[in-house]
Amino acid sequence: MAEHIQIPTPAGKFDALTAGPEDGRPVLLLHGFPEAAVEWSEQLGVLGGAECFAVAPDQRGYSPGVRPEQVAEYRVEELVGDVLAIADHFGWERFDLVGHDWGAAVAWSTAAEHPDRVRTLTAVSIPHLDAFTRAVREDEDQQQRSAYMQALRSSTAEKTLLADNAAKLRRIYYPGVPQHHVDDYVQRLTEPGALTGALNWYRASRFNGEIGPITVPTLFVWSTEDVAVGSTAALATEQHVTGPYRFEMLQEVSHWIPEEAPDSLTRLLLQHLLAHPE
Template sequence: MADYIQIPTPAGKFDALTAGPEGGRPVLLLHGFPEAGVEWSEQLPVLAGGGCHAVAPDQRGYSPGVRPEQVADYRMEELVGDVLAIAEHFGWQRFDLVGHDWGSAVAWATAAAHPDRVRTLTAVSVPHLDAFGKALREDEDQAQRSAYMQVFRGSGAEKALLADNARGLRRIYEHKVPDHHVDDYVQRLTEPGALTAALNWYRASHLGGRIGPVSVPTLYVWSTEDVAVGSTAAFATAEHVTGDYRFEMLEDVSHWIPEEAPEIMSRLILEHLLAHQD
């Protein structure tokens, strides 16, 4: 079981789930869109059982206590800053970082910019951002898969996703996420300002640039049935990691790996942590 906590930072208080001994190996897990820290509810007790102090925050915009209104407040530099602020709260000099979807993007950027702080990186679904950016520009398949991003940046996205009892929002999960999680996410994102904050991650994404190579030990997990991320950037990610690198491709699994294949995901994370104890 995980415990609910709040994490005070200069930006505000983050809601979070945590499990495991406070003196255990620190692991920070970052959720994606449109989810929350509860995405990692299956992994948290497994990590705790492995002696880790695992923390899964609701990220900027998802936590009511950290929900700024300006699009620029959701730039990657701000999101990376939140990761470091959370680590500072716990006194973590070095920590293991796990991310899925947008959480993966933040994790890649953090590992690239602060390799002295990140012991290992586990990135799920979203590949290295430079590989992904190149695929967006040069690969027609990836451009088609990512066309939804432009829709999410539009001013009418909130209304479209929340209409008819949030039918559009519910459709995103492809019936691959447990119903009780979907109900939780929809309830959160129908709160005033919540969905706009989550969509502002997309609206601010054009403000970033290249992040450069990642030198920390990295595990990248991609699934063949991911409708949002094609194989071009997934396979090219190896070119952007200079440290120890492991690529795991899951057959017949959708984009929602942590919730659709929780046992496999937990095992891969633990294996990666055990392989890199230093």
């Protein structure tokens, strides 16, 4: 069973779930929008049992102790800084990095900028950001899939998502996320300031620069029924990884891979870690 802890950093205290021995192989798991560390419940248990020290924080805006008010404080530079600050707290010189959705975007950026710190990268659902940016710019299918981002950046997004007992927020999780997780996420995001913190990731995002090639061993897992990410960027991701690369496509699975297909994802993740022990 995962343990609840708090991780002190210069930005504030992150709430987190951990599993496994503290002297085990360090694995950091980053959740997506609009979720929390609990999305990694299944993976935490298995990793802990495999003698890894797995840590899944509630990220900036999601942790009450790290919920700045200014949109600029949710830029990717700050989010990458949080990853390194958490690793530094545990004294990790190198660690395995796993991310889903927005957590994957942060993981791609961290691996690009700090390959000396990242032993392996596992990105779930979100392709390499350069491939994704090009698809948003040039691919009509991806443009349609990404149209929702503008709505989430609007000043009325909180009101819209929380109206009628958070009906539209709840709809985001369908299908794929278990109901007990949905209830947990909605409860968290209805706390004062929580949904604004989560939405500020979108408001601060600017996919207008290149992060460059990824040199660390990389596993990318994408699913065919992902409504937010099409095949164009997913298939193009290999062009942006110069290190060892593995691409896995899960059939008939939605965007919510860690919760909808936990066994498949965990098996792939363990294989990836075992293939790259150093």
